[in-house]
Amino acid sequence: MIQTAPYGLQMSDLYLFNKGCSYHSYRFMGAHVMDVVGEIGVRFAVWAPNAREVRLVGDFNGWNGSGSLMERVSSTGIWVIFIPGLGEGVVYKYEVITSSGEHLLKADPYAFLAERRPQTASVVSNLSGFPWRDKKWVDTKQQRPSYSNPLLVYEVHAGSWKLKGKEDFLTYDEMAEQLVPYAAEMGYTHIELMPINEHPFDQSWGYQITGYYAPSSRYGRPKQLMHFIDCCHAKGIGVILDWVPGHFCKDAHGLRRFDGTPIYEGADEKLADKPLWGTLAFDFKRNEVVSFLISNAIYWMDVFHFDGLRIDAVASMINLHMDKPPELFTWNEFGGIDNLDALRFMKRLNETVFHYYPEALMIAEDSSAWPAVTSPTYLGGLGFNFKWNMGWMNDFLRYMSTDPADRSHHHHLLTFSLLYAFSENYVLPLSHDEVVHGKRSLLNKMPGTYEEKFAQLRLLYGYWIAHPGKKLLFMGGEWGQFDEWKDRDPLDWMLLDYELHAKMQDYVRVLNHVYTKEQSLWERDQDATAFQWIDVNNAEQSIISFIRYGRQGFSVTVANFSRNGYSNYRLGVPQPGCYRMILNSNEEQFGGSDSRSTQQYDSEKVGWHGYNQSISIYLPPLSFQLFSFVSGDTH
CATH class of the missing domain: 2.60.40.1180 (Golgi alpha-mannosidase II)
Structure with a gap:
């Protein structure tokens, strides 16, 4: 007989959560509209193992939690409460009373929706009932192995692809109406969304997250995101989520010292702190953190039908010294600098994702020389199925930035990548990272006259398409964005009024369609x-x-x-x-x-x-x- 916790929670689920083996924990953690003994309301569940007390506060009780004390479920560290009469749209937080008596107001780590920034509370949202129409897409995808098919990714920052006005973003619905047909016309096979998980600071581009389960309310509601993805699939376009399991931001309402102690980031400050980013690393040896993160990866595929994840900053996760000053260096149990817990986490992550979604894309953004990143875990690999080829990108852009008169002295930058091009399953990225922070746009990296810049960018794209490996291009590159990417402003669409920019867009459109039709350019990429x-x-x-x-x-x-x-x-x-x-x-x-x-x-x-x-x-x-x-x- 299965022992039950209060309000329908299953002790077996909580046991697996505590063991790091709950891969659908979003189904019982957080806020869920449900029927409990004939009463409709919302059940709230949160993990805060070292809290003295947890209260639920929100707009329904005037933000006074004295009458909404949550019940601790034995030794699980999970607190639960059911409030009858509540429903979708309720705004809430957890008031966590720490062991020292401090009162913390925390957003729900499992919230499916958050208030629009600068507000920081969680919002009850019912994700069920969306009328998906993508069965044909799902069935087709399962019959088409990604290795031997074209993969041409359009990387998009939702907050600046287009804007209606200052900080007046396109909604997910408007992106479905504008971005989806544009990407289809241009010949892209996939759209990669830079992190749309809820984040407080626009200029973090979504990489410093507070709401791992909440699509950003900047762009609308969760079911509007589902509609966007459904429209992509109807046009034959897959959708990849830029995913950030390495670190999270330090904002007070987020995961940092969630119950007054470092339960998500771990107790070792040297291991947790990432000062270059102003963030904290997840504690990958903590079972509940593993359940939280792997469940999150599954959640985006299960609930939102994302086709895959691009995993950010893998090198920073596996190297204990990367992005840290010497005073924060730590070593593993064998005296090395490999983060063994992070490596174990990544292997289990990929094993779990491919167990449930064998056709998923799991793409590592990895600048390290770690071997076998895209080999199966049973062969000693990390288990991803693709990896960004950062070496190719650095060498090729350096070569293309060299004046043509001097290129004969740098020919190795053009050819060296073929010495290792088949050692991993590579994606060739021309991403947002290459067109910010003073690096100049791709067009403006090209030396020579105005006309030569365009000629060389066309050449660059041609060689990129023909080189072995799948492809990724950041938005705006397709028409030769001249300025660097400006994250607060929309792309410079007005450049299409100028002849060479319009012709560049036409070239990229034709090039993309040539790529998807010419099987030799992708059919045996790994051979x-x-x-x-x-x-x-x-x-x-x-x-x-x-x-x-x-x-x-x-x-x-x-x-x-x-x-x-x-x-x-x-x-x-x-x-x-x-x-x-x-x-x-x-x-x-x-x-x-x-x-x-x-x-x-x-x-x-x-x-x-x-x-x-x-x-x-x-x-x-x-x-x-x-x-x-x-x-x-x-x-």
Whole structure:
């Protein structure tokens, strides 16, 4: 017989929560509208193991909790109360009386909704009953392994993609009406939302969270977010949530010293404090914290139908010294700097997510050299299925920022990534981190004249698309945002009134659709035998060329990173036949100078680049060209 706690709580659920094995704890923790012995009301449950007393306060009792004392459930550390007559929309907090007698007002860690900032209370919200229409999407997704399918992510900060006025944000509904069709038209397969978990400070971009289970009320209500995701799925677009399990902010109403003691962050201040960010790290060895975080990952997929998570700052989680001054250094039990508790947490996180959602995307934002991040845990890996390729991003942007006249001396920055491109399942990120804090926008990183900047950005995007690995581009990059990203202002949409910016957007649209249609660019991303250099060593001319093989066909890429053009550039090809140009970054419609008079090239039996066959092409300066092999019959 299952022992029950007050008001329908199951002792078995609380036991698993305390053991770190409750992966759906949001179903019983927090505020739930329910029927208890024939009375409709709200049951509240909160974990505060070291509190002397916990009271419920809110607009329903004039913020006086003297008559709303919560009951402690034996030794679980969980406090519970049921208030009949309450319902959705009630504003509340927990008044926690610490062991020393201090009174703390805390938001609900499991709240499904919070007041709009600067207010900080929690709001009762019923998440059931949304009429999902995405069964076809879910069924299709389960039949399409992510490794062998295109992944082209549009990274979006909801607070600045568009604004209606100063701090007048688009709602989730308005994003469904505007952002979703735009992303579909542009050819993106996924939208990644920068953290929309409730956060008090706009300029944290959502990375310093107080409400892990609450979609930010800046943009509307939880069911409006469900509507946004449902609309994405109807258009064939997946949705990824930027997720931050590494640390949380120190705001008084949040998780910090929640019951007067450090239960979420742990007692060791050196381990907990992250001064560079002004945050506190989660205590990954605490069972209840593990239940809280893994349940949160499951929650976004279970309740909101998110298709995956991009896990922020993995390197900072696994390295005890990263982002810390020497006086805060700690070591593990073996004298090393690896956070063993964080590593165990990440393995269990991925094992659990893939148990419930085998088709989920679990993407590590990891700048470390930790091996096997995307290998299964049973093979000793961390169990993610994708990892951001930060090394490629740093090298390539450094190369592209170099004047073309000097690039011959830095050719290794272009080619080095292929030495490790197949060691993990990589995503190639051109993210928000690269266009803030004085780093300049992608367009403005490009050297040279105004026209050369655009030519080189088109080249950059072409090489990015053709390079092995999945793709991510931050909003605004698609038309050449000239200024850095300004998180308080909307993107500079007015730039589309200028010819080269409009043509850049057209180029990216065409490039995106070429990517999703050309199977060789994604079908065998993780297969080293599906990539072959044509010419890797041409540093003198700053030209590079290679082949990408799909299961049935192949494509040929040639990229010229110099200011020199070649009217009869000979390119070795692996098979005799017809090669069709499917993209040329120098076309007039994209802002270049080519009218694209020649679209197909028959190979000749002229040995070149180690192949018996070759084609002769016009190779413009600062250009990217992509060819598809059509057939073995020349004509």
